[in-house]
Amino acid sequence: MTISETLRTQHDKALSFHAMHRADRPLALANAWDAATARIVAASGAPAIATTSAGVAWALGAQDGGTLGSSLAVELTARVVAAVDLPVTADIENGFADSAAGVGETVAAVLAVGAVGVNLEDGTRSTTGGSPLLPVDEQAERLAAARAAANTAGIPLYLNARIDTYLRGVGEDAAARRQETLDRAAAYVAAGASGVFVPGVTDLAELSELLKGVSVPLNVLVGAGAPTVAELGSIGVARVSLGAAVAESAYAVVRRAAQELYTQGSYDAVADAIPYPELNALLGD
Numbered sequence: 001m002t003i004s005e006t007l008r009t010q011h012d013k014a015l016s017f018h019a020m021h022r023a024d025r026p027l028a029l030a031n032a033w034d035a036a037t038a039r040i041v042a043a044s045g046a047p048a049i050a051t052t053s054a055g056v057a058w059a060l061g062a063q064d065g066g067t068l069g070s071s072l073a074v075e076l077t078a079r080v081v082a083a084v085d086l087p088v089t090a091d092i093e094n095g096f097a098d099s100a101a102g103v104g105e106t107v108a109a110v111l112a113v114g115a116v117g118v119n120l121e122d123g124t125r126s127t128t129g130g131s132p133l134l135p136v137d138e139q140a141e142r143l144a145a146a147r148a149a150a151n152t153a154g155i156p157l158y159l160n161a162r163i164d165t166y167l168r169g170v171g172e173d174a175a176a177r178r179q180e181t182l183d184r185a186a187a188y189v190a191a192g193a194s195g196v197f198v199p200g201v202t203d204l205a206e207l208s209e210l211l212k213g214v215s216v217p218l219n220v221l222v223g224a225g226a227p228t229v230a231e232l233g234s235i236g237v238a239r240v241s242l243g244a245a246v247a248e249s250a251y252a253v254v255r256r257a258a259q260e261l262y263t264q265g266s267y268d269a270v271a272d273a274i275p276y277p278e279l280n281a282l283l284g285d
Helices: 003-019 035-043 053-059 070-083 100-112 136-153 174-191 204-213 229-235 245-263 276-282
Strands: 027-029 088-091 117-121 158-162 195-197 218-221 239-241
Touching: 003 158, 035 070, 035 245, 035 276, 053 070, 053 245, 070 088, 070 100, 100 117, 100 136, 117 136, 136 158, 136 174, 158 174, 174 195, 174 204, 195 239, 204 218, 204 229
Parallel strands: 027 239, 088 117, 117 158, 158 195, 195 218, 218 239
Antiparallel strands: none
């Protein structure tokens, strides 16, 4: 395949990924963290693959939260892209950079390995008790740098702007938190965001209020006990992500199996494993 053909394929995947964000039928994403999980998710009927930064970091021996670095994250993204013939969006945390220019460099690298979307969050890594979120103008500048990098690459990147107001408990009360979220959403969209991701809230009534003021597709983080995809879609949510929950569940199996083996000498925790021939076949060319 020539370079122009490769870019056309990536360009088409990017457009297809944009079109998957529909309020009447939300894009549901079971987040992967390596080539094997990407193949499993794809084989389960996924229309696209999203990575989880936490799962990626843990699999590579690092803590989630900006400690992994862009080179390893980009390398992992390349492996996921190569493993599936689906649009891939990468969770790049805060861009693995301290500046807008650095964010642009990370986005350029992610696009260069074939991804068509990224998540970029506005939470800080500060442990000194300061604000849990970056200033709005600073995050807008980082989003604008991401968009500029995509424009330079000629790829219509799906730029998902994560807003951590609910996750970090920002605001004196519910009304203040909602308004802060809407203000950030407006600023991020103006800077080039394609959609907004608001983890930490699944209440249908609260989401309905947010949706009244959000002009782009809204992404919600879900897990056990959250409303179903259909219920979220009925109020206008356009994207539903499991985030780190799948990776956390997989590692829970590891812990249960190990604890059972070393305390009871039995093996029931691995009874529901994917059979070796099936899993091995999924990794075939």
